[in-house]
Amino acid sequence: MHEQVLCALCDKPEIDCKCDRYCWFCKGQYNIRMCVDGQYYCPDCREACDVRVVDSLGR
Numbered sequence: 781m782h783e784q785v786l787c788a789l790c791d792k793p794e795i796d797c798k799c800d801r802y803c804w805f806c807k808g809q810y811n812i813r814m815c816v817d818g819q820y821y822c823p824d825c826r827e828a829c830d831v832r833v834v835d836s837l838g839r
């Protein structure tokens with residue numbers, strides 16, 4: 781089962797989210813993806829925080 785993760789700011793899934801995407805941790809704007817806690821992370825902070833990127837396609 782694919783669990784829908786919603787944006788912490790607008791309560792929409794990543795594909796529908798129109799928020800400005802930047803890393804909530806370091807404010808970086810490169811390669812930002814929503815992670816399983818509903819926050820956006822850059823690759824570095826993702827690794828540092830050990831969070832998984834949401835697979836919005838449910839594959």
Ligand SMILES: [Zn+2]
Nearest residue numbers: 787790797799
């Ligand atoms: Zn959003």
Ligand SMILES: [Zn+2]
Nearest residue numbers: 803806822825
């Ligand atoms: Zn970051």
